[in-house]
Amino acid sequence: MNKNNNIPNHLLNKFLEKIKNDDVIFFDLDGTIVETNYANYLSYKEAINTIYKKNQNIEYNPSERLTRNSLHKLLGKISPFEYNKIIQYKDNNYFKYTSFTNLNKIITDTLISLSKKNKTLLVSKCKQSRVLSTLEYYNLTNYFTKIFTHENIEISNNSNKFEIAIAELNIIPSTIILFENEETEIIQAISSGIPNHNIWRV
Structure with missing residues (x-):
């Protein structure tokens, strides 16, 4: 997947075509859904x-x-x-x-579309108050099945947020589709069992 935000739509569409209804979709916030x-x-x-x-x-x-x-x-x-x-x-x-933040329209449209048939989760290390205020500002809160933040799963800066979410949800990592922009987080996602080919690099 391409890390460039100006990726051709057909590449993203091809990635989305393989998503099954029972897949669980993870989204990051900063740099993924919203540029902050x-x-x-x-x-x-x-x-x-x-x-x-x-x-x-x-x-x-x-x-x-x-x-x-x-x-x-x-x-x-x-x-x-x-x-x-x-x-x-x-x-x-x-x-x-x-x-002063900016919405990533391509990823937001993807979130809205996938939320109609899949479980969509926000998995972020940001503090809950900032996450919720940002989602409310852009009217996105209701598109998430569950929201993981710094406080409610006690994430530290060095924690693997994906391992924590996977353990709490008791789901198989291979069924997770991830939208993420940070390479360090992507490395942790792969180490937690999420397949590399299931990750869209924003």
Whole structure:
């Protein structure tokens, strides 16, 4: 599968044709259903500038997502207190930037279509409040049979979210179709038993 979002429709259609009614469909959120990098950047930028009480020169890089793991690289040596305050402030202010996200129409149309005949699940490491607010903003909540988030299955940043969802649902990994954009997550999906040919790389 092609990782480019500008993939020809016939390639996706060919992939979708092999999906059976008893297959379970997993969708990721960030970068898959919704492009959130710019909103995420704005949220972190506000948090950092608020904590340090001055305008930090933080440029937006569309090819590299700003995460909590990259804060030390971006800011240099920061104390645990500063680190935790930035994360807390970012989590609290993110919602005001939801309008700066963009819907992936191809994947969203796929979700809506598949939800009519298959079990469709959101499997995300994002916090539940942000997941639900984003889905509500785009009126997508009702298209999911079940929603897995950071809190309700206690996912940590290093956990394999697919193994946790598979175990809770007690389903056979070979019956899962996955839509995912992150290569590190795709590697974990394959290690959890989801066949590579069942994965659409967004």
